[in-house]
Amino acid sequence: xxxxxxxxxxxxxxxxxxxxxxxxxxxxxxxxxxxxxxxxxxxxxxxxxxxxxxxxxxxxxxxxxxxxxxxxxxxxxxxxxxxxxxxxxxxxxxxxxxxxxxxxxxxxxxxxxxxxxxxxxxxxxxxxxxxxxxxxxxxxxxxxxxxxxxxxxxxxxxxxxxxxxxxxxxxxxxxxxxxxxxxxxxxxxxxxxxxxxxxxxxxxxxxxxxxxxxxxxxxxxxxxxxxxxxxxxxxxxxxxxxxxxxxxxxxxxxxxxxxxxxxxxxxxxxxxxxxxxxxxxxxxxxxxxxxxxxxxxxxxxxxxxxxxxxxxxxxxxxxxxxxxxxxxxxxxxxxxxxxxxxxxxxxxxxxxxxxxxxxxxxxxxxxxxxxxxxxxxxxxxxxxxxxxxxxxxxxxxxxxxxxxxxxxxxxxxxxxxxxxxxxxxxxxxxxxxxxxxxxxxxxxxxxxxx
Ligand code: UD1
Ligand code: MG
Numbered sequence: 001x002x003x004x005x006x007x008x009x010x011x012x013x014x015x016x017x018x019x020x021x022x023x024x025x026x027x028x029x030x031x032x033x034x035x036x037x038x039x040x041x042x043x044x045x046x047x048x049x050x051x052x053x054x055x056x057x058x059x060x061x062x063x064x065x066x067x068x069x070x071x072x073x074x075x076x077x078x079x080x081x082x083x084x085x086x087x088x089x090x091x092x093x094x095x096x097x098x099x100x101x102x103x104x105x106x107x108x109x110x111x112x113x114x115x116x117x118x119x120x121x122x123x124x125x126x127x128x129x130x131x132x133x134x135x136x137x138x139x140x141x142x143x144x145x146x147x148x149x150x151x152x153x154x155x156x157x158x159x160x161x162x163x164x165x166x167x168x169x170x171x172x173x174x175x176x177x178x179x180x181x182x183x184x185x186x187x188x189x190x191x192x193x194x195x196x197x198x199x200x201x202x203x204x205x206x207x208x209x210x211x212x213x214x215x216x217x218x219x220x221x222x223x224x225x226x227x228x229x230x231x232x233x234x235x236x237x238x239x240x241x242x243x244x245x246x247x248x249x250x251x252x253x254x255x256x257x258x259x260x261x262x263x264x265x266x267x268x269x270x271x272x273x274x275x276x277x278x279x280x281x282x283x284x285x286x287x288x289x290x291x292x293x294x295x296x297x298x299x300x301x302x303x304x305x306x307x308x309x310x311x312x313x314x315x316x317x318x319x320x321x322x323x324x325x326x327x328x329x330x331x332x333x334x335x336x337x338x339x340x341x342x343x344x345x346x347x348x349x350x351x352x353x354x355x356x357x358x359x360x361x362x363x364x365x366x367x368x369x370x371x372x373x374x375x376x377x378x379x380x381x382x383x384x385x386x387x388x389x390x391x392x393x394x395x396x397x398x399x400x401x402x403x404x405x406x407x408x409x410x411x412x413x414x415x416x417x418x419x420x421x422x423x424x425x426x427x428x429x430x431x432x433x434x435x436x437x438x439x440x441x442x443x444x445x446x447x448x449x450x
Contacts, residue, residue: 002097003118004177005040006088009033009104010053010075015227021055023104024062025231028238029281030263032225033059034066035107040100041067042111043118047095049088050104051075080195081171082187089181099177101198106170106224107234113217117174125179125210128152128202129172131219139168140199142214149212152199156192167214169199170222179210238263246273262298274310282316300332321356335366338381350374352391355381355399363388380415 013022023033048070052059060072071091075084085101098121120127128149130142138155141162152169153162183201191197205212225231243256251267253259255275265279268287277291280298289302292309299316302308305323312326317334324337327344335349338356343349345362351374352366364385366377375393383397386405398415406422413419
């Protein structure tokens with residue numbers, strides 16, 4: 001059976017108190033909407049329709065960035081969840097399979113839950129995802145009769161007895177496309193909120209004699225994010241899960257609670273992560289590497305046996321070959337660091353490549369930006385860069401070359417050559433003592449005057 005996803009993402013999220021549309025707030029550095037899209041992607045949907053409203057342009061950009069085949073439709077006025085799904089009608093024209101409705105602000109949905117919903121579809125026309133709520137609060141209540149879901153009653157419209165029900169509506173559903181849009185067409189807005197409730201399709205379906213049921217999942221999966229506090233709590237849950245997965249995979253986290261991961265962080269077995277390390281998006285660390293304390297990595301690749309930090313920063317495009325070493329207060333951006341090469345202290349390497357076993361001295365800077373354009377620095381293998389060398393790009397240093405400490409390199413250096421560019425040292429006998437005497441006398445005069 002082919003499926004299509006409809007992801008509701010038009011709501012304002014007033015309680016986020018934000019310029020950013022709610023569904024674009026990130027969890028583990030990935031927008032909530034993208035988490036929802038990835039959860040739905042396991043169904044290999046034939047079509048994906050995102051219903052956007054508030055901040056639609058930004059939502060569109062984020063959705064297409066994740067899946068260029070997605071369709072983003074606009075719900076100009078938020079008249080309710082049934083009205084929202086109805087906006088996908090045209091985009092699903094000619095689609096004959098099942099529609100699965102997801103929310104853009106529930107990022108914890110697990111793939112097997114969706115599969116269970118589709119399995120239940122084999123015996124039921126309409127399947128709702130429910131959960132036993134610890135605190136049912138304002139959720140819609142599922143009114144069951146045995147295995148059959150009779151209707152969903154919104155909190156605002158519920159009687160005292162109905163409010164006592166703890167089996168709640170997650171908002172997710174699965175239904176044949178034609179059936180669903182037929183049911184939605186019959187939904188009215190005569191209720192406490194004056195909204196077109198998607199939940200009303202249940203009662204309408206039952207009146208038509210259709211089979212409706214609810215599949216249950218644990219509450220954690222349906223957790224919605226409505227405030228910054230929810231967002232922080234959701235991120236914490238995500239982090240805890242991701243850390244546990246890494247530990248299971250054989251990664252050592254010396255202080256797991258202090259390691260911050262992105263949703264797509266990949267770390268190999270026997271890698272050691274010291275305390276207080278932050279992973280931004282797009283990081284892969286191979287097995288047997290060491291990421292030392294207080295390092296910050298994003299968009300980079302660290303090969304086997306490499307050591308990073310403490311206090312190192314790897315920015316997008318940093319590519320470390322096996323056994324490379326990046327030390328304290330070193331920043332690497334868009335640069336390949338060759339096998340066994342060392343960049344150990346206080347250095348900026350940007351838009352560069354460094355050959356195998358080269359050694360970059362403390363305080364080296366690749367001067368990659370002239371104020372208008374970026375330029376590359378190419379350093380061969382077995383090069384020794386003296387401390388405090390400025391490499392004014394574009395510049396190339398051949399294999400086995402060397403720079404003297406404090407050199408400003410503005411021209412290419414041939415292989416095996418030594419580049420020296422600094423004034424010659426001169427020592428002036430006794431001059432230091434005379435200077436000190438003069439300065440101390442001056443200070444004494446000043447103190448007398450006051
Ligand atoms: C909804 C359900 C409720 C369920 C709860 C679970 C209805 C009528 N109620 O209530 O039974 O327990 O979710 O969290 O469906 N949205 C749009 N356009 C709209 C309205 C909503 O895109 O016009 C989107 C929102 O951005 C959100 C989702 O749909 O992602 C749910 O809307 P929300 O207003 O949060 O519904 P609830 O009142 O929480
Ligand atoms: Mg809600």
